[in-house]
Amino acid sequence: MDTIKRYIVDYLEREYALPEGVDIDTFDFLENGYVDSMGMIQFVVLLEDEFGIAFDDEELSLPEFKTIGGLAGIIHSKMEALK
Amino acid sequence: MNRPIADAFYKNAALHPEKTAVVCDGQSVTYGELASEVSRYSHFLLENGVSYGDHIGIPMLNNIFSAILIMAANEIGIGLVPINPSMPPAAINSVFASGDVKHLIAHAAFLRRVGASLNIPGRTFCSDGEYEGAVSFSGAETCASDRPVIPQITGDETLVLIMTSGSTGDPKPIDLTQNCKDIRAKIFTELYSLNGDDVILAGTPLYHTLAVRLVMLPLILGGTAVILPRFTPELWMKSVQESKVTFTIAVSSQLSQISERIGEEYDLTSLRCLVSSSAWLEPAVKERLINKMHCEFHEIYGTSEVSSPTDIDFRDSASKLRSVGKCVPGASIRIRREDGSEAAVNEIGEITAKSVQIFKGYYKRPDLTAAAFDGDYFRTGDLGYVDEDGFLYYSGRIKEIIVTGGINVYPQDIELMLLENPAIREAAAFSLPDDKLGERIAVIVAPADGAKITERDVAVACARNLADYQQPRRIIIVHEIPKNSMGKISRMDLRAMYGGEG
Numbered sequence: 001m002d003t004i005k006r007y008i009v010d011y012l013e014r015e016y017a018l019p020e021g022v023d024i025d026t027f028d029f030l031e032n033g034y035v036d037s038m039g040m041i042q043f044v045v046l047l048e049d050e051f052g053i054a055f056d057d058e059e060l061s062l063p064e065f066k067t068i069g070g071l072a073g074i075i076h077s078k079m080e081a082l083k
Numbered sequence: 084m085n086r087p088i089a090d091a092f093y094k095n096a097a098l099h100p101e102k103t104a105v106v107c108d109g110q111s112v113t114y115g116e117l118a119s120e121v122s123r124y125s126h127f128l129l130e131n132g133v134s135y136g137d138h139i140g141i142p143m144l145n146n147i148f149s150a151i152l153i154m155a156a157n158e159i160g161i162g163l164v165p166i167n168p169s170m171p172p173a174a175i176n177s178v179f180a181s182g183d184v185k186h187l188i189a190h191a192a193f194l195r196r197v198g199a200s201l202n203i204p205g206r207t208f209c210s211d212g213e214y215e216g217a218v219s220f221s222g223a224e225t226c227a228s229d230r231p232v233i234p235q236i237t238g239d240e241t242l243v244l245i246m247t248s249g250s251t252g253d254p255k256p257i258d259l260t261q262n263c264k265d266i267r268a269k270i271f272t273e274l275y276s277l278n279g280d281d282v283i284l285a286g287t288p289l290y291h292t293l294a295v296r297l298v299m300l301p302l303i304l305g306g307t308a309v310i311l312p313r314f315t316p317e318l319w320m321k322s323v324q325e326s327k328v329t330f331t332i333a334v335s336s337q338l339s340q341i342s343e344r345i346g347e348e349y350d351l352t353s354l355r356c357l358v359s360s361s362a363w364l365e366p367a368v369k370e371r372l373i374n375k376m377h378c379e380f381h382e383i384y385g386t387s388e389v390s391s392p393t394d395i396d397f398r399d400s401a402s403k404l405r406s407v408g409k410c411v412p413g414a415s416i417r418i419r420r421e422d423g424s425e426a427a428v429n430e431i432g433e434i435t436a437k438s439v440q441i442f443k444g445y446y447k448r449p450d451l452t453a454a455a456f457d458g459d460y461f462r463t464g465d466l467g468y469v470d471e472d473g474f475l476y477y478s479g480r481i482k483e484i485i486v487t488g489g490i491n492v493y494p495q496d497i498e499l500m501l502l503e504n505p506a507i508r509e510a511a512a513f514s515l516p517d518d519k520l521g522e523r524i525a526v527i528v529a530p531a532d533g534a535k536i537t538e539r540d541v542a543v544a545c546a547r548n549l550a551d552y553q554q555p556r557r558i559i560i561v562h563e564i565p566k567n568s569m570g571k572i573s574r575m576d577l578r579a580m581y582g583g584e585g
Contacts, residue, residue, distance in 0.1 A: 006195075013192035014168040015288065016144060016313040017211065019108070033315035042554050045539075045546040 004072045007050060011043065012068070025069025047071075053078045085238045087265035088299055089157040093118055093230060095279070095305035104302060105150045106326050107310040112147055114305075119228040121154040126231055127223035128155065132206045133186055135160045135233055136240065140175070140184040140203070142168035142193050143289040145310050148210055150298050152188065157261055157299075160233055162241035164256075165290035168193055169551040172200035179203075181254040182244045182446060238262040244446055245292050245387050247491065256446035257387045259292065266413075267390050267440045268300050274394060274411055275356050275381075277330060279305030282353070284331035286311040286319050291490075292387055293332060293360060316340045320349035327353040332383070334361040334489035335368070336520055342371040354378045360391070361489035362521050363477055369404060373397050382407055384477060389461045390440035392416060393475045406474040407467075413439035416475055417460050418468055426468065431478050434467040435460035483574055485514040487522050490552045494574060497526060497555070500548050501541070506534035509564045513574040515557060515582050525557040525581060529564050536560060557581075 001009065005024065012018065012034045018027065029035055035043050048054050053075065064070025096104075100115030112120070133139070139156075143149050143165040156163050164182040166175055175197065178184075185205035189198070191214045198207065198214075209217035238261045245257040271277065283306060285297035294310075301308040309326045311318060319341060322328065331354070333341070338359050345351065356379040357372070364382060372380055379398060384407035385391035393416065395408030410416055418426035419433045426432035437459045444452035455462055466478040485492040494512035501510035509529040514522035526545070530536040538558045545554055565580065567573040 010192040010196050013190070014142075014196070017146070017190065017192075033313045033318065039551060039554075041542070041556075042546045042551065045542045049543050049547065 002072070004051070004075050005068060008047075008068050008071060011046070025067065027068050028066050029068060030066040047075065051075050051079055053082065084232070084234055084236055086157055086160075086233075086236055087238045087261055088242075088268070088303055089121075089154060091303040092121075092154055092157075095302070099279075099305060102305070103307050105147050105298070105308045105310065107145065107147050107150075108312040110147060117151065117154070117302075120151045120223075121158055122228045122230055123223045123226040124151050124220070125155045125158045126226040127220065128161070129159060129231060130226065131208075131218050131222075133159075133161060135235060136162075137185045137205070138162040138164055138183050138241070138244065139186045139188055140164045140166060140179045140182070141188045141290075142166050142190070144168070144190060144210075145285070145289050145294070145312050147310070149289050150302075150308065150310065153295060153298060154302065156242060158233075159231060160236040160240040160261075162244055164244045164246070165295070166246070167288070167290050167550050167552065171548050171550065172197045173548075174550065176200075176202050178246045178254050178256075182246070182256045238265070239443075241443070241446070243292060243295060247387065255448065255451055257292075258443040258446045259387075260443050263440070263442060264296065264299065265303070267296060268303050270390075270411060270413060270440055271296070271300060272304065275330060275358070275379075277304055277306070281306040281329045281355075282309060282326055283307070284309045284311060284319075284322060284326070284328040286314060286322070286331060286333055286337065293334070297332060316344045320344065320351060323351050323354060324349045329353055329355045330357075332358040332360050335359050335364040336362070336488040338364060338372060339368045339519055342368045342375070345371075345375040352377060356381065358383055358394075360385075362486050363407070365518075366404060369397070384408060384475060385436075386461075386463050386465075388442045388455070389414075389436045389438045389463070392436040392438045392440070395474070400474070403470075403472075403474050405476060406470070407477050408475060409473050410475075411438075416469060419457060419460075419462070423457065428471050429468050431466055431468045433481060434463045434465045434475065434477070436463060437461070485512070485522050485524055487514070487517070487524055487552060488520045492524060492553050497524070497545070497549060497553055501526065501528060501544065504536075504540075504544060506531055506536050506540070508532070508534075509572070511564055511572045511574060511577060512555065513577040513581075515578060517556075523556040524554065525559065525577075526555040527559040527561060527564050527577060527581075529561055 012029050096114040096118035102114050103111050104114045104117040105112050164184050187203045188208040190211045194214050207217040213219050242261045243259045247255040283301040285294040287294045298308045358381040360383050381396050383391040384393045392414035393408035394411050415437050417435045419435050420426050464481050468476050497512035498510045508531040512526045515525050517523040541558045
């Protein structure tokens with residue numbers, strides 16, 4: 001698992017382990033109760049701080065933002081763009 | 084040798100080894116299997132540096148492993164110090180120090196995130212697989228499955244230490260012994276006519292005392308414990324339907340979400356009795372539940388120190404919808420005036436409670452324990468009154484605590500963290516009313532002279548240094564925080580000032 005995904009998974013698993021055998025890339029952590037809509041604010045702030053990026057409103061509302069693989073992809077491409 | 088809870092559990096295991104003991108997330112264990120696991124884990128801990136009387140810190144997750152560990156703690160006389168896994172390392176260290184935590188049992192994700200920042204004088208155990216520097220539980224499989232002999236165990240050992248304050252505040256460890264937990268279980272058994280046929284759902288996080296009780300209750304009675312891995316209204320209702328849950332205690336913030344969904348797609352008719360706990364339930368939610376649920380519906384009032392001295396069954400007391408109930412067996416309530424005398428009927432004062440369910444005290448803090456009592460009566464810090472029929476009503480708090488989603492938050496913890504930033508001159512945390520959470524947290528911040536601070540700066544500081552439940556939902560930046568006529572920041576005034584806005 002790459003660093004970005006590892007960071008996301010460790011954050012999501014603070015309270016509950018992810019279901020065994022789940023497809024990490026497509027797992028919808030918002031719908032499955034791993035972060036609630038209020039907790040997303042904190043999560044987004046930590047991600048921005050950790051990876052030195054800033055999300056815009058459009059990105060926050062993308063369906064990919066709610067899955068581990070999708071979110072890692074967004075972060076990865078934003079970091080690439082900064083290089 | 085007296086182990087009140089473990090002895091009852093092993094007796095049930097001997098009587099019905101094939102019966103399902105615990106269900107969680109599609110997995111289940113029988114009494115026979117669970118008893119063997121509890122014995123093996125007990126031996127494993129004893130063989131790996133854990134001794135009778137030790138305290139173990141644990142970010143306790145909702146799974147079968149935690150149920151095994153709770154019973155193993157009962158079996159060998161060790162104390163568990165459960166923490167919210169989202170707490171920042173500094174707060175965890177402060178809590179562990181005040182609870183004399185010697186060892187740590189945690190999952191790998193937790194150890195990766197904060198393990199290196201924690202001060203653990205004893206051993207660190209990894210609960211899921213291997214982790215460098217930690218003892219893996221894989222060795223437990225080869226341990227003996229008979230009950231270990233602990234000659235000195237009396238039941239007066241600390242079973243759980245619950246912390247009432249978080250990061251920078253002075254933690255108050257609430258000491259709950261095996262005997263105390265056993266008495267609480269017996270009172271609940273009597274109050275709700277529970278027995279070995281009951282299927283009891285623990286739907287709140289296991290690092291709170293409520294869920295620990297809901298896991299132990301069925302194991303003492305020979306019933307089945309259902310552990311909800313995490314809460315969403317759907318998962319809760321699905322779990323009730325699939326496991327045919329008969330009894331549960333939920334917190335009011337959960338019930339307000341569940342009440343909006345009842346009758347949609349899940350069959351909840353197995354529920355014989357539903358109890359609301361941990362915060363006052365909105366009248367609209369209460370009425371929805373009474374109308375839609377076809378079972379007994381109760382509300383209890385209490386604190387971690389006295390458990391639940393009052394209970395109300397709304398079917399029997401339809402005219403007392405705003406009350407939090409009458410005294411349960413073994414409890415009495417006294418409303419105290421400021422001068423210490425007893426208040427009259429319908430007169431508001433501090434709610435004090437005497438109960439056989441009382442805690443042992445604040446761990447190693449006889450000063451705090453003494454200050455919390457007026458004679459035999461525990462001072463709750465809540466305001467309320469008792470009516471002519473003996474029903475208690477809750478009116479608010481004396482202590483300045485924010486209760487958000489049923490969890491106590493100390494505004495000082497948030498303020499002291501913010502004030503560590505030299506760019507912040509003044510900071511205050513206060514509560515705003517919230518439909519779902521009861522109260523939500525707001526912070527107001529004034530920058531130091533010449534400094535600049537943004538909402539985002541505050542949000543980042545909070546996200547990094549505070550636990551989930553301490554996160555502000557509203558951040559206000561001002562040049563100067565408004566003061567009262569005495570020149571002091573008043574959280575009540577701030578609430579009035581900002582409470583009317585979105």
